[in-house]
Amino acid sequence: MAEQRGxxxxxxxxxxxxxxxxxSRHRVVRPEEARAWEELVTTAIRTVxxxxxxxxxxxxxxxxxxTVLVTPSGVPYDRLQPDDVTxxxxxxxxxxxxxxxxxxxxxxxxxxxxxxxxxxxHTHAVHATAVSTLVSELPLIHYMAAALGGPVRVAPYATYGxxxxxxxxxxxxxxxxxxLLQNHGTVTHGASLDQAxxxxxxxxxxxxxxxxxxxxxxxxxxxLSGEQLAQVQERLRGYGQRR
Ligand SMILES: [Zn+2]
Numbered sequence: 001m002a003e004q005r006g007x008x009x010x011x012x013x014x015x016x017x018x019x020x021x022x023x024s025r026h027r028v029v030r031p032e033e034a035r036a037w038e039e040l041v042t043t044a045i046r047t048v049x050x051x052x053x054x055x056x057x058x059x060x061x062x063x064x065x066x067t068v069l070v071t072p073s074g075v076p077y078d079r080l081q082p083d084d085v086t087x088x089x090x091x092x093x094x095x096x097x098x099x100x101x102x103x104x105x106x107x108x109x110x111x112x113x114x115x116x117x118x119x120x121x122h123t124h125a126v127h128a129t130a131v132s133t134l135v136s137e138l139p140l141i142h143y144m145a146a147a148l149g150g151p152v153r154v155a156p157y158a159t160y161g162x163x164x165x166x167x168x169x170x171x172x173x174x175x176x177x178x179x180l181l182q183n184h185g186t187v188t189h190g191a192s193l194d195q196a197x198x199x200x201x202x203x204x205x206x207x208x209x210x211x212x213x214x215x216x217x218x219x220x221x222x223x224l225s226g227e228q229l230a231q232v233q234e235r236l237r238g239y240g241q242r243r
Contacts, residue, residue: 026094026095026096026097027095027096029085029087029096030064032064033064033067033069033085033087033096034082034085036062036064036069037069037082037084037085038082039062039193040060040061040062040069040070040071040193041077041080042193043060043119043121043193043194043196043197044058044059044060044071044077044080045077045078046197047060047077047121047123047197047200048077048078050201051125051126052123052125052200052201052204053123053124053125054124055076056071056073056074056075056076056077057123057124058121058122058123058124058185059071059102059104059108059122060119060120060121060122060193060196061102061108061112061119061120062118062119062120062193063112063117063118063119064087066089066090067087067088067089067095067096068087068088068089068090068108068109068112069085069086069087069096070086070087070088070101070102070105070108071086071101071102072084072086072097072099072100072101072102073099073100073101073102073103074100075099084097084099085097086099086101088101088105088109090109090112090113092105092106092109103160103161104122104160104161105161106161106162106163106165106166107120107122107165107166107169107187108120108122109166110166110167110169110170111169111170111173111187111189114170115173115189116191117177117189117190117191117196118190118191118192118193119189119190119191119192119193119195119196119197120187120188120189120196121186121187121188121189121193121196121197121199121200122185122186122187123185123186123200123204124184124185124186125185125186125200125203125204125207126204127204127207127208127211128180128185128186128203128204128207129180129183129184129185129186130207130211131154131180131207131210131211132154132180132181132182132183132184132185133182133183135154136153136154137151137152137153137154138151138152138153138154138180138206138207138210139151139210139221139223140223140224140225140226140228140229141206141209141210141213141221141223141224142206142209142224143224143228143229143232144202144205144206145206145224145229146229146232146233146236147177147199147202147236148176148177148178148188148199148202148203149175149176149177149178150175150176150229150233151226151229152176152178152179152180152203152206153171153172153173153176153179153180154172154179154180154181154182155168155169155171155172155173155179155180155181155182156168156182157181157182157183157184160184165181165184168181169181169187173187173189177189177190177199178199178200178203180203180207186200186203186204188200188203
């Protein structure tokens with residue numbers, strides 16, 4: 001992957017030299033966008049290799065200035081090249097690349113328009129998606145819910161790619177950095193791709209934990225109270241400052 005040109009990673013300058021500019025792209029890729037793209041592709045590949053996504057059934061985006069780089073629709077992540085940088089403005093108009101952006105673009109843009117997020121990860125992770133079909137909020141099975149801002153809500157179902165789904169998601173995300181989408185999957189955001197990715201992994205893990213604990217016949221798991229979770233949020237804030 002992305003090896004064929006060695007380190008001659010000239011994205012941003014000189015790439016159009018050998019190309020007919022007309023159809024190739026909307027504007028030249030800036031160096032910071034080329035770097036962000038590389039991280040985005042790495043993160044997208046990780047969602048597949050860690051089992052959070054099968055095929056191309058998820059998508060990842062990262063904000064650089066007022067441009068949102070996003071995985072294109074239907075291209076296996078390990079085939080994405082430096083030349084495939086796909087970017088849109090906050091209004092959704094494509095400004096970089098010729099590949100079609102993910103069909104879930106409205107969700108990504110809704111997050112960037114309403115929060116200070118720099119990255120968004122969307123998956124169809126199996127345990128999280130299973131939980132989304134059972135409850136309207138993930139029960140407080142573990143204190144790591146505090147890392148997502150509190151009890152994780154489930155956004156009511158709407159057809160993928162629609163503004164309605166984006167709106168349902170925004171409601172579920174209020175004061176949270178992650179939510180479930182009913183009969184669909186997960187959405188998390190963060191200050192970086194790594195943070196957004198980690199939140200997805202934590203969310204999937206918590207859902208798996210709850211499903212495991214509730215699968216024991218005749219027993220039901222103890223749950224944390226809102227107060228217990230608030231105490232953890234307090235501690236996490238301190239933890240963040242010390243690092
Ligand atoms: Zn989806």
